Amino acid sequence: MRVRYQVAGMISMLxxxxxxxxxxxxxxxxxxxxxxxxxxxxxxxxxxMKGIDMSKDPYCVKQHENSPAHLENVVVGSxxxxxxxxxxxxxxxxxxxxxxxxxQEPVFDQKNCxxxxxxxxxxxxxxxxxxxxxxxxxxxxxxxxxxxxxxxxNKSQPPGAPPIExxxxxxxxxxxxxxxxxxxxxxxxxxxxxxxxxxxDKGSYTIENVPAGSYTVTAWHEEYGTQTQKVTVAAGKPGTxxxxxxxx
Amino acid sequence: MRRNxxxxxxxxxxxxxxxxxxxxxxxxxxxxxxxxxGMESHIGKLTGHAVAAQGSYRRYCVGCHGVLGDGExxxxxxxxxxxxxxxxxxxxxxxTTTGTLPLDSDLYDTIGRGLDSSNMPSWxxxxxxxxxxLVAYVKHFSARWVTEKPGEPIQIPPEPEVTxxxxxxxxxxxxxxxxxxxxxxxxxxxxxxxxxxxxxxxxPIQPFNFHENVRFKCGTTDADLYRIFxxxxxxxxxxxxxxxxxxDEAWDLVLYLRSLQPMxxxxxxxxxxxxxxxxxxxxxxxxxPQQ
Numbered sequence: 001m002r003v004r005y006q007v008a009g010m011i012s013m014l015x016x017x018x019x020x021x022x023x024x025x026x027x028x029x030x031x032x033x034x035x036x037x038x039x040x041x042x043x044x045x046x047x048x049m050k051g052i053d054m055s056k057d058p059y060c061v062k063q064h065e066n067s068p069a070h071l072e073n074v075v076v077g078s079x080x081x082x083x084x085x086x087x088x089x090x091x092x093x094x095x096x097x098x099x100x101x102x103x104q105e106p107v108f109d110q111k112n113c114x115x116x117x118x119x120x121x122x123x124x125x126x127x128x129x130x131x132x133x134x135x136x137x138x139x140x141x142x143x144x145x146x147x148x149x150x151x152x153x154n155k156s157q158p159p160g161a162p163p164i165e166x167x168x169x170x171x172x173x174x175x176x177x178x179x180x181x182x183x184x185x186x187x188x189x190x191x192x193x194x195x196x197x198x199x200x201d202k203g204s205y206t207i208e209n210v211p212a213g214s215y216t217v218t219a220w221h222e223e224y225g226t227q228t229q230k231v232t233v234a235a236g237k238p239g240t241x242x243x244x245x246x247x248x
Numbered sequence: 249m250r251r252n253x254x255x256x257x258x259x260x261x262x263x264x265x266x267x268x269x270x271x272x273x274x275x276x277x278x279x280x281x282x283x284x285x286g287m288e289s290h291i292g293k294l295t296g297h298a299v300a301a302q303g304s305y306r307r308y309c310v311g312c313h314g315v316l317g318d319g320e321x322x323x324x325x326x327x328x329x330x331x332x333x334x335x336x337x338x339x340x341x342x343x344t345t346t347g348t349l350p351l352d353s354d355l356y357d358t359i360g361r362g363l364d365s366s367n368m369p370s371w372x373x374x375x376x377x378x379x380x381x382l383v384a385y386v387k388h389f390s391a392r393w394v395t396e397k398p399g400e401p402i403q404i405p406p407e408p409e410v411t412x413x414x415x416x417x418x419x420x421x422x423x424x425x426x427x428x429x430x431x432x433x434x435x436x437x438x439x440x441x442x443x444x445x446x447x448x449x450x451x452p453i454q455p456f457n458f459h460e461n462v463r464f465k466c467g468t469t470d471a472d473l474y475r476i477f478x479x480x481x482x483x484x485x486x487x488x489x490x491x492x493x494x495x496d497e498a499w500d501l502v503l504y505l506r507s508l509q510p511m512x513x514x515x516x517x518x519x520x521x522x523x524x525x526x527x528x529x530x531x532x533x534x535x536x537p538q539q
Contacts, residue, residue, distance in 0.1 A: 057429075137426035139487035143448055146336040146392075152448060153347030156481050156487040164491070167418040179486030181429045183444040209397045 081203020348399025
């Protein structure tokens with residue numbers, strides 16, 4: 001009888017150890033080389049983007065003497081591709097793949113009294129930088145939902161100020177960012193878990209480092225909301241997902 | 249028999265693993281509410297207990313801040329600025345860095361002092377113990393106090409002697425970091441960006457007018473003024489300046505701002521003697537835009 005208890009005890013110990021090992025190694029997985037690519041297009045005429053009156057600040061006016069500034073809520077290229085769409089994997093990633101945080105630091109620059117880029121995607125806990133290239137004072141004021149876990153803050157960046165390096169601790173699609181001094185300046189931080197990509201001026205994107213498997217990809221745009229698609233990535237064969245948003 | 253034991257150990261392990269996984273996704277329940285009522289505050293030698301403040305909160309605070317502490321009390325609709333929503337854990341008057349929780353003593357000071365130019369009166373008529381209990385009760389509304397610690401308080405070096413040079417240097421800081429964008433060249437709160445300012449709830453909000461007002465929302469002393477601009481006023485357009493203004497510059501700025509205020513002061517007298525005029529010609533603001 002006692003032997004049986006011992007055997008049972010041993011087995012459960014071994015199981016606990018095995019699970020513990022799995023748990024502790026969950027962040028160490030080989031870099032996956034699969035990809036998901038595609039384009040995001042707009043169906044219909046691109047809405048008119050209003051010009052921006054920057055007369056509040058002569059410095060800003062001067063930066064746009066030769067290239068008038070426009071709102072960037074919807075940026076559509078000549079081929080109908082939509083820029084600033086964030087694509088991320090909303091279903092299908094295992095814990096290990098989702099918890100890998102990229103080491104590169106994306107940069108959110110304040111340039112010519114605009115945000116460059118207008119939308120910055122990043123992973124949970126991924127470090128990013130807020131910089132200023134302007135000779136005018138900005139305040140950078142992200143407004144996440146404090147009840148959901150990310151906490152709003154508000155910092156100044158006068159000319160020549162050092163970069164602010166920080167990160168977000170929870171998934172949030174998306175966190176509005178604004179400058180109170182220049183009320184036309186607004187942008188977004190898109191915080192996701194796992195691999196992501198943002199569309200370029202042609203509406204193209206490539207999500208890198210996706211392991212083989214079946215996923216749901218979500219496309220987010222600040223005006224057009226979200227769309228999802230099922231995608232399968234096989235070894236050596238990238239998945240494809242093209243999206244089309246309908247113009248309002 | 250052995251099989252039974254094996255199965256039961258398997259089940260036990262599974263239960264343990266599931267329990268571990270669920271631990272992190274707890275939901276707000278009545279039980280947790282009761283647990284949160286165990287919240288304490290520590291101000292010097294005082295210890296406040298949330299559970300002891302239930303009566304005084306219902307008597308003094310609920311009308312504006314509401315039963316849920318969300319700032320939606322029955323009087324809230326008539327009040328501007330709006331009562332604080334305690335569930336967010338975001339406060340204007342802190343000695344801690346932007347984006348962090350305030351110290352217990354910050355909340356205690358706010359309750360005692362009240363908030364100038366708002367409907368929040370001074371609660372100094374309540375006993376120190378009652379106020380400490382209320383601090384704990386305010387904290388119990390936000391889960392942030394369960395998972396987060398208050399931020400690091402900023403260090404304020406001793407106040408220097410007032411000199412004309414320091415006041416002049418303070419004006420240079422005011423110009424360099426462009427306080428005038430909102431507060432105006434004369435400190436009258438009429439800078440080019442003043443008209444479009446909104447708080448985090450998108451409600452219009454005005455920058456402080458140094459020219460007409462004596463008391464600040466978060467205190468009346470020189471150290472309070474130092475703290476206000478270095479930590480920023482979370483929930484408002486006022487950012488934190490602690491990354492971009494050095495401690496000695498910050499004191500210079502305090503002395504300059506004092507010289508703009510209406511009351512008689514050594515700063516005002518010295519600024520008058522050296523003929524200090526608000527604003528630098530090179531940084532004249534653009535006329536207010538039409539929108």
